[in-house]
Amino acid sequence: MADTLTITDNRTGKQYEIAIKDGAIRATDLKQIRAGEDDTGLITYDPAFMSTAACRSRITFIDGDNGILEYRGYPIEQLAERSTYLETAYLLLFGELPTDAQLKDWTRQIVLHTMLHENIKKLMEGFQYDAHPMGVFLSTVGAFSTFYTDAKKIFDESARKKQIYRLIAKVPTIAAYAYRHSIGRPYVYPDNDLSFTGNFLNMLFRMTELKYQVNPVLERALEILFILHADHEQNCSTSAMRGIGSSHVDPYSAMAGAAAALYGPLHGGANEAVLRMLNEIGSVQNIPGFIKRVKAGEGRLMGFGHRVYKSYDPRAKIIKRTADQVFEVTGRNPLLDIALELERIALEDEYFVTRKLYPNVDFYSGLIYQAMGFPVTMFPVLFAIPRTSGWIAQWEEMLLDPEQKIARPRQLYVGATRRDYVPLEQRS
């Protein structure tokens, strides 16, 4: 027997058979359920899309209850251990791990596109000296649409590929320029002899030396962080990318919107909030008092809890290991002791256990970034660089999916019923 759901409408006594496929019913199948002639049919109400799938996707799989994250079927732990960010980006975008020749060609294409147009540089110089790097980042990505007019040809495969190369290659350059701008240092041009993350560190931190010496531990740590952040299926910023892209705008404009979504403190800003929280706690002795306040509803334990993961976020485990390696090079971040103790207490506390609140990816990533010398304002930008590959993969999948149309949710109108306009002099 086919999987179906039988619905009885108590208003009319009628019964409806609704097909269940892949664990879901089609919301539009409910339209046939009508109470009368004037009824336009039943719709679903789902604020924040808690229980609505808006697409079929082949990119990222998450099993939140069991702490599983896979890109194109490959477990995140194996990718973090053995892959590089560029190889992972290729996997997300093209569906398979590249062959040796494909990886060489992909890497060469990225290297060829790392430079920014000089006018982009000038545009970035126009920002205030204390502009938030994420604001600079998302504005600059949006401005790209005015430089690359071929980006409008979204159904031309080769034009699309060109924008993919540009976006993946140029986001670290924008990010580094945004950072250098914020501290008043001259921009450093890309060094294409270096790896993707090595070059990024060069553009951020190079001073007067002729050749920037990349620390291999920090270079690898950044690769791992980039792999972990590359995609996370239909989160807030990815839904923004798909939603904006569904109007068939160019990918730069869509990605400016996705980056704006990531800017928010509940999404890409959470690791900054973790650091602020650890600083506020100040010392291990203050932790019990802090936990008490959180349990009383006076604030949240930042870096804990996740809409999807109801067990330990698999990315948090990998990040914790990476943190140890980074601290061996940079010295221990003094906030680490507070974080470790906080985690220990929270994992034993009934409040957090019953609500399935575990550390998420942001709990330790901020500590690593801070130890590597990044200011907190750069944290969301460091998230946006690798997420670019996920955003574009999801955007392209949406574009090529014949089931997709312009995104247009419904609403339940609960406002005033029809009434006549009242002239100003008659209003009380």
Ligand code: ACO
């Ligand atoms: N600290 C304390 N209590 C919490 C926390 C937390 N971090 N997170 C959730 N809770 C509690 C809620 O108060 C609620 O309790 P109640 O049932 O007694 O009312 C219960 O747990 C469920 O919380 P919701 O808000 O319904 O969970 P939701 O899935 O909507 O929220 C979110 C997920 C936003 C991530 C939340 O856990 C949170 O705010 N965490 C802190 C911010 C954070 O770390 N965000 C990063 C997410 S990862 C990312 O975006 C990359």
